[in-house]
Amino acid sequence: MTAVPVPRLQIENIGKTFFKTVRDKTIAVPVLAHVSFSVDPGSFVSVIGPSGCGKSTLLRIIDGLIHADEGKVLVDGRLVTEPGVDRAVVFQYFGLYPWRDVLGNVAFGLELQNVPKQARTARALDKIRLVGLEGFEHHYPHELSGGMRQRVGFARALALDPDIILMDEPFSAVDEQTRELLQHELLELWAKTGKTIIFVTHSIDEAVYMSDRIIVLSARPGRIIETIDVELPRPRDDRTRAMPEFGRIRTGAWEILKKGIRTATEGQVVA
Amino acid sequence: MTDVITSAGSVRVPSLSTRTKFYLTTGITFVLLMSVWELVGRLTNPLFFAPISDIVVELVKAILDPRERLLTAFLQTLSVLVPGFVIASVLGVAIGILMGRRNLAYQTLDPYVTILYNTPRVVLIPIFMLWLGTGATMKIVVVVLAAIFPVIVNTMLGVRDVSAQLTEPARSLKATERQLLHKVIFPATLPFIIAGIKLGLGRALTTVIVAELFVSVSGLGGMLHTAATSYQTAKMFVPAIILALLGILIDGLLSRLERATVRRYGA
Numbered sequence: 001m002t003a004v005p006v007p008r009l010q011i012e013n014i015g016k017t018f019f020k021t022v023r024d025k026t027i028a029v030p031v032l033a034h035v036s037f038s039v040d041p042g043s044f045v046s047v048i049g050p051s052g053c054g055k056s057t058l059l060r061i062i063d064g065l066i067h068a069d070e071g072k073v074l075v076d077g078r079l080v081t082e083p084g085v086d087r088a089v090v091f092q093y094f095g096l097y098p099w100r101d102v103l104g105n106v107a108f109g110l111e112l113q114n115v116p117k118q119a120r121t122a123r124a125l126d127k128i129r130l131v132g133l134e135g136f137e138h139h140y141p142h143e144l145s146g147g148m149r150q151r152v153g154f155a156r157a158l159a160l161d162p163d164i165i166l167m168d169e170p171f172s173a174v175d176e177q178t179r180e181l182l183q184h185e186l187l188e189l190w191a192k193t194g195k196t197i198i199f200v201t202h203s204i205d206e207a208v209y210m211s212d213r214i215i216v217l218s219a220r221p222g223r224i225i226e227t228i229d230v231e232l233p234r235p236r237d238d239r240t241r242a243m244p245e246f247g248r249i250r251t252g253a254w255e256i257l258k259k260g261i262r263t264a265t266e267g268q269v270v271a
Numbered sequence: 272m273t274d275v276i277t278s279a280g281s282v283r284v285p286s287l288s289t290r291t292k293f294y295l296t297t298g299i300t301f302v303l304l305m306s307v308w309e310l311v312g313r314l315t316n317p318l319f320f321a322p323i324s325d326i327v328v329e330l331v332k333a334i335l336d337p338r339e340r341l342l343t344a345f346l347q348t349l350s351v352l353v354p355g356f357v358i359a360s361v362l363g364v365a366i367g368i369l370m371g372r373r374n375l376a377y378q379t380l381d382p383y384v385t386i387l388y389n390t391p392r393v394v395l396i397p398i399f400m401l402w403l404g405t406g407a408t409m410k411i412v413v414v415v416l417a418a419i420f421p422v423i424v425n426t427m428l429g430v431r432d433v434s435a436q437l438t439e440p441a442r443s444l445k446a447t448e449r450q451l452l453h454k455v456i457f458p459a460t461l462p463f464i465i466a467g468i469k470l471g472l473g474r475a476l477t478t479v480i481v482a483e484l485f486v487s488v489s490g491l492g493g494m495l496h497t498a499a500t501s502y503q504t505a506k507m508f509v510p511a512i513i514l515a516l517l518g519i520l521i522d523g524l525l526s527r528l529e530r531a532t533v534r535r536y537g538a
Contacts, residue, residue, distance in 0.1 A: 063443055065439060065442060065443055082445075083442060083443045083444070083445050084445065085445065088443070088444075089440070089443045091436075091439070091440060093436050095436060095437075095439065095440035096440075097437070097455070097458075099458050099459075099532070108440075108441075108444060108454075109444035109445075111454075112441070112444050112445060112446050112447075112450055112454075113445065156444075160444070
């Protein structure tokens with residue numbers, strides 16, 4: 001790698017409006033407006049904001065699942081038009097297939113790319129080991145706890161060896177203790193794999209604990225109101241939360257977020 | 272809690288396994304029912320009813336005596352039922368998936384599906400007789416029309432019910448439309464499809480017999496017709512029993528398929 005500083009991910013002036021029909025009237029709901037930022041390779045960036053601010057939509061636009069009305073997304077300088085193997089999503093709802101066992105779920109993406117069975121099994125087993133689910137290869141999702149299911153979701157994302165992992169409130173469906181455990185594990189895996197992570201959350205505490213940088217969105221339509229650099233030492237652990245600096249950043253983030261919550265645009269009737 | 276303990280203690284039933292209890296209950300009920308049947312049969316004019324022992328004799332005779340042509344009749348019925356049922360299932364699933372996935376297909380076909388689903392199948396028989404004659408083709412067509420609509424409707428509802436939480440991860444992993452259908456939509460819809468096929472089976476069975484009674488005296492329906500018109504009351508029950516057993520057999524096979532697939536859902 002020479003010194004041409006191409007960001008891993010560039011978000012340029014993204015805007016998105018949804019249309020919904022209420023009693024025969026079409027209502028335009030702008031969810032994102034003029035969102036621009038860039039992310040360096042290997043960094044951990046969180047996106048926080050009040051609910052409905054479009055942070056999950058932003059994540060889907062980066063993945064290519066949803067098309068933006070305005071602006072563009074560039075990965076390593078290339079324009080994103082559809083989902084690609086250089087990006088993978090970890091969903092809040094896990095997104096596992098109930099009729100596939102852990103191995104089948106983790107290997108699913110490889111199967112869709114027509115990777116031969118032996119190769120995909122080997123790679124899937126490797127990722128299953130990485131997330132600590134050895135021995136559960138042939139369990140079905142309903143036999144696993146929430147925390148284990150999300151580990152499967154993470155292993156599936158890793159199996160395609162993407163550069164960027166997009167995480168949509170991945171730990172909000174698990175209990176508090178599991179959540180802290182998963183946060184810790186994710187940081188370890190991140191350090192080990194060197195992936196770039198975009199992490200959507202509504203928890204300020206989580207964002208501060210995990211990230212290099214936090215992007216704070218306003219209420220709908222979401223626009224960036226502040227970018228916070230978190231310069232806490234790594235590796236982070238339980239002691240990190242006890243640092244005065246941690247509290248200071250968290251309080252600061254909360255003050256910024258409060259300003260953004262005030263008024264959400266409710267959308268206007270267009271037809 | 273205490274109530275349960277006291278009552279169990281006072282009754283002192285030797286504890287039987289659930290399975291044993293089930294067989295015991297069904298066994299006793301069956302013997303009772305058959306006894307009542309036998310008794311009523313013996314006390315009634317044989318023109319209107321037959322004791323179960325006579326029916327069993329007729330059944331055994333029909334099975335053992337080639338002159339009764341039971342096997343021929345059975346195969347005749349199957350030769351209509353099987354192709355009709357298979358075509359209805361395969362075509363029904365295909366149309367159902369198309370209607371579930373494509374709005375144009377849904378909007379175009381839905382009114383006709385609704386109308387035909389609710390049309391009594393019997394009225395179709397004279398119409399198809401006019402067009403296709405009285406042979407096997409006509410009967411197969413009528414069976415297909417009888418069985419296909421529950422398959423179409425169930426499959427369509429199943430496909431429309433597949434949540435974005437199942438399709439979105441596959442799309443994110445770059446599934447093609449074909450892969451999406453094959454690896455996500457189809458397995459997710461399978462419980463609906465099997466339920467639709469089971470409904471279709473009942474309608475197919477009825478329709479075969481009606482067609483055989485109505486059109487040409489053939490198959491098990493024909494046997495029924497012959498027995499009825501010659502006042503052989505006990506013999507009338509033979510095709511009924513054969514059909515009941517056939518229905519149970521196919522339904523049982525479908526249930527096995529259902530368990531093998533649906534169990535994994537952990538529902």
